[in-house]
Amino acid sequence: MTFDRKSLLGLHSSGRTTISDIRRSAGEVTRAQQQKADWMQHGAETGEEAQWKLTKEQVASIKAQIVEKYGRKLWEKKHNDTFLKDVAGDLRTLLEMDTTLPSRQLDVEVKRLLQELVGWGALDSLLNDPDITEILVHRFDNVVVERKSTGRIERLQEKIFRDEEQLLRLIEHIAATMGREFNETKAEMHTQLPDGSRVAAVHRSISLVCGVQNK
Numbered sequence: 001m002t003f004d005r006k007s008l009l010g011l012h013s014s015g016r017t018t019i020s021d022i023r024r025s026a027g028e029v030t031r032a033q034q035q036k037a038d039w040m041q042h043g044a045e046t047g048e049e050a051q052w053k054l055t056k057e058q059v060a061s062i063k064a065q066i067v068e069k070y071g072r073k074l075w076e077k078k079h080n081d082t083f084l085k086d087v088a089g090d091l092r093t094l095l096e097m098d099t100t101l102p103s104r105q106l107d108v109e110v111k112r113l114l115q116e117l118v119g120w121g122a123l124d125s126l127l128n129d130p131d132i133t134e135i136l137v138h139r140f141d142n143v144v145v146e147r148k149s150t151g152r153i154e155r156l157q158e159k160i161f162r163d164e165e166q167l168l169r170l171i172e173h174i175a176a177t178m179g180r181e182f183n184e185t186k187a188e189m190h191t192q193l194p195d196g197s198r199v200a201a202v203h204r205s206i207s208l209v210c211g212v213q214n215k
Contacts, residue, residue: 054099054109062094066117075177075194078118088114120193121170122160127197127214137210140167164204171201171210 054062066087067074077083091110095101101109120127126135126145134146136153140161146153161167171189175182178191187203193212201210 054101058098059113062091062098062113063117065094066090066113074118084114084118087117116173120174122166123170123212126160127193127195127212133214135210135212135214137161137167137212140164167210168204174199174201 088110091113095106095109115121126132131147131149132145133148136144140163143156143160144153145156172182175189180189180191182189184205187206189201191199198213
């Protein structure tokens with residue numbers, strides 16, 4: 001079976017214009033469109049953020065174009081500030097062209113998409129915590145960590161994953177990055193992240209569980 005990074009990530013090329021084409025035409029966006037987005041921002045400020053959420057199709061399309069342009073550099077140069085600014089700039093351009101998000105929400109979505117593309121999404125904050133030696137995800141709403149300072153295992157009270165689908169997409173993202181398959185037929189995964197952290201996961205066709213042991 002041929003490994004397809006984009007397929008595992010849920011990304012599919014749409015045959016649309018390239019980022020360079022979009023950048024060239026970005027200046028043609030009318031002032032009226034921007035005024036409309038700014039005016040509609042008041043809706044988000046009054047608790048109506050849901051109407052500004054990106055659709056799965058929009059997210060997949062934007063990610064596909066970024067992956068198509070940068071490929072493995074997304075993970076190889078993830079600590080290069082200049083590179084990250086370039087990717088963030090492309091994300092903002094794509095969002096401005098494909099959506100009418102208000103400026104504040106644009107910032108939120110750029111940050112979220114950038115984190116998903118170059119990092120490990122919701123797990124980043126836990127992986128970067130030097131006191132955490134192991135992360136066990138029993139369910140999207142049941143995350144347990146082991147702390148070096150206490151030697152104890154504790155269940156996190158804060159919400160890490162939005163739902164099971166977000167957890168599954170993250171594990172597929174890890175699998176794709178490490179050149180592995182993770183699906184109904186390849187239901188178990190044991191791999192190692194570039195920083196040395198070990199990952200073990202079982203697909204939801206059996207029981208969606210993920211464990212990460214920090215380096």
